[in-house]
Amino acid sequence: MSSAYGVVAVLLVVVATVLIGAFGIRLSRTTSDFYVASRTVSPLWNASAIGGEYLSGASFLGIAGLILAHGADLLWLPVGWTGGYLVLLVLVSAPLRRSGAYTLPDFAEARLESMTVRRTASVLVVLIGWLYLMPQFQSAGLVLRGVTGAPVWVGGVLVAVVVAVNVLSGGMRSITFVQAFQYWLKLTALAVPLIFLLLAWNADGRPRVEDGPPVFRDRTTVSFPSDVRVKVSEPVTVSAEGVIDGRRVGGPLTLEPGTHDIRHDAKVTFPAGAKVPHMESLPVLDDEDWAMPLQGRDHPVYATYSLILATFLGTMGLPHVLVRFYTNPDGRAARRTTLAVLALLGAFYLLPAVYGALGRLYTPELLMTGRTDAVVLTLPGRLVGGVLGELLTALVAAGAFAAFLSTSSGLTVSVAGVLGQDILGGGVRSFRIATVLAVIAPLILAITARALAVADVVGLAFAVAASSFCPLLVLGIWWRRLTTAGAMAGLLVGGGLAGAAVVATILGGPYDGWTGALLAQPAAWTVPIAFLVMIVVSLLTPRKVPLGVARTMVRLHTPETLNVDRGDWRPRSA
Amino acid sequence: MNPRSADRPDRRAFERLLASERRAAERPRRQVVTSPRTIAVRRPRYPLTREIDEQTKLGEVYMRSLVRTQLRLGLFVCSLLGCVVCGLPLLFLLVPPLRVVEVLGVPLPWLLLGGLIYPLFTLAGYFYVRSAERNERDFADLVDRR
Incomplete structure (x- = not known):
């Protein structure tokens, strides 16, 4: 990978982000500007901005890597991330915009007229936001190291600083322009290299993923950026350099079947046709199993349905997704914006699966180093090569950085908004302090915690959102009999159970069998429990139905063209 | 009252x-x-908007009918989505040959999940937006009639 082009590309993205952000500075004056850009952003800008904000490092890099490692079952991941917007459009978008709330806690307060529910929602927003920010910073570090060789913390710090400066200087208005720009950059950065990759694949005689385990198509030298333990299935003679199984080697070496420890900075050259040893934690799948759904994982049916539930219902509960809806002028615009988002996301998510499949053919060594997230960055250099390959790699790196910057910006705005309002007392000044806090906590986590696959951690954030905010929003918008006690109980039980599963997975894992499946994909049981608790407790406490529920329903559901009394509730940040 | x-x-x-x-x-x-x-x-x-403002029984009836119409539409789209999305894994589970059958040189699951499902989402969204806006127009006509 070429340093020079990569550095230039990443720098360009950073500078462009800061410059576009600066356009917004003189436009933002009041607190309301900072939070939601005074709601004067047009639907087209908004849709691009939502797309730009939503397509994180997990979408840009993670999906292709997970598909490379796990195969057809993970195709559900991008499907769910798009389909979540359809559910959001249908059940939430217009009423939520009409509620007039700026943040999720605002909505909780407006609907349930309770400060306790509001504070609980605030804590959940901050937790989900941090859980989502942490892997963004971690992958930024990995990408920057891949491109420039810088230590792994540099990328995270760079992203954190740029985001903080941007949010501090312009608030949401500048973020909207930044995000819209980022969507188109990301789409280009994935689509253009893919055209060249497919041309190269065509010229190579259109090889296909066939039977048997993945093999090295050519003589391949694999370098290891970190320590790994790999599984070897049949003896293979390699030429190795570095520390393997605790001994320093330099020359031919026969790897016997079993596990082998390879230290970082080792280089191992495999002959053509050798089977690819897999990192210990990755499943070894024959290519025909890889290409089929419901194959290869433990409890694949449960995992698939749980993934579907988490992604389809979790989208509406992500803090940075909702805050973007308040920049629509009315409920009707909110719907139309969401429809445009569906189309934009659908176009983008056609691409990562193709990268995953090409990676299975051309970069199987990533299964050995465990860096499957790097498949998008590795393929252009491998298949195209030369100066063109380097330029394409730089373009992809730029897109990846755009992904980290945009998602982190959106998350930072919403986490800072909630922190500033509910914990620091509101106003522009506490928004600024909150911004710094919002960035620093996950940055420390990212540097100290062990690295997990970016899409896995993001998946857990979805599961928490699906088991807490999804029931709150859906029942709050459509069911009059939801009570304060019911909402509290549902948030605590759903969020608590999903959160416990997250902590167990990140700190404890990996677990085997059903325990592992239930903890790694908790949504299938936590979401129904959360809904059930919220409904049952509400029915048991009928006297705690909020007094103004009828007026709130008018506010949520009547079109803005009608001249009706919508109550006088205003978000406290206004 | x-x-x-x-x-x-x-x-x-x-x-x-x-x-x-x-x-x-x-x-x-x-x-x-x-x-x-x-x-x-x-x-x-x-006017009926005043019935709604003053939360009379009649106003409530109109409000409930609006919410119910919109909810019915939303649930209809959601169950359609649920049938497709939850039906596909079931189909692959019950009819294993579908997992490997190829259409246009691409395995069927990849063609469906990697491509065709996205335009389907957008179409469903388009249908929903049109219907929801029509419901709101009808409600506004009904309530604002003078």
Whole structure:
């Protein structure tokens, strides 16, 4: 990978982000500007901005890597991330915009007229936001190291600083322009290299993923950026350099079947046709199993349905997704914006699966180093090569950085908004302090915690959102009999159970069998429990139905063209 | 509750109608419903938006009907989505040959999940937006009629 082009590309993205952000500075004056850009952003800008904000490092890099490692079952991941917007459009978008709330806690307060529910929602927003920010910073570090060789913390710090400066200087208005720009950059950065990759694949005689385990198509030298333990299935003679199984080697070496420890900075050259040893934690799948759904994982049916539930219902509960809806002028615009988002996301998510499949053919060594997230960055250099390959790699790196910057910006705005309002007392000044806090906590986590696959951690954030905010929003918008006690109980039980599963997975894992499946994909049981608790407790406490529920329903559901009394509730940040 | 609603002529007429219907249900006999001609002329004096604002029973009925219509539409789209999305893994589970069958040189699961499902989402979204806006227009016409 070429340093020079990569550095230039990443720098360009950073500078462009800061410059576009600066356009917004003189436009933002009041607190309301900072939070939601005074709601004067047009639907087209908004849709691009939502797309730009939503397509994180997990979408840009993670999906292709997970598909490379796990195969057809993970195709559900991008499907769910798009389909979540359809559910959001249908059940939430217009009423939520009409509620007039700026943040999720605002909505909780407006609907349930309770400060306790509001504070609980605030804590959940901050937790989900941090859980989502942490892997963004971690992958930024990995990408920057891949491109420039810088230590792994540099990328995270760079992203954190740029985001903080941007949010501090312009608030949401500048973020909207930044995000819209980022969507188109990301789409280009994935689509253009893919055209060249497919041309190269065509010229190579259109090889296909066939039977048997993945093999090295050519003589391949694999370098290891970190320590790994790999599984070897049949003896293979390699030429190795570095520390393997605790001994320093330099020359031919026969790897016997079993596990082998390879230290970082080792280089191992495999002959053509050798089977690819897999990192210990990755499943070894024959290519025909890889290409089929419901194959290869433990409890694949449960995992698939749980993934579907988490992604389809979790989208509406992500803090940075909702805050973007308040920049629509009315409920009707909110719907139309969401429809445009569906189309934009659908176009983008056609691409990562193709990268995953090409990676299975051309970069199987990533299964050995465990860096499957790097498949998008590795393929252009491998298949195209030369100066063109380097330029394409730089373009992809730029897109990846755009992904980290945009998602982190959106998350930072919403986490800072909630922190500033509910914990620091509101106003522009506490928004600024909150911004710094919002960035620093996950940055420390990212540097100290062990690295997990970016899409896995993001998946857990979805599961928490699906088991807490999804029931709150859906029942709050459509069911009059939801009570304060019911909402509290549902948030605590759903969020608590999903959160416990997250902590167990990140700190404890990996677990085997059903325990592992239930903890790694908790949504299938936590979401129904959360809904059930919220409904049952509400029915048991009928006297705690909020007094103004009828007026709130008018506010949520009547079109803005009608001249009706919508109550006088205003978000406290206004 | 609005104090004036008790003495409004159209409400009185409505109540009389209800009462007569109740009687009719008890002993099936022909009833002649009469009302002074003037009421029909004076009806528009009281717009429905005010019924909603003052949260009268009538206003509530209109609000509930709007929410129910929109919810029914939303649930319809959601169950359609649920059938497709939850049906596909079930189909692959119950009919294993579908996992490997190829269409246009691409395995069917990849073609569906990697491509065709996205335009489907957008289409469903388009249908929903059109229907939801129509529901709102109908409601606005009904309530704002003068």
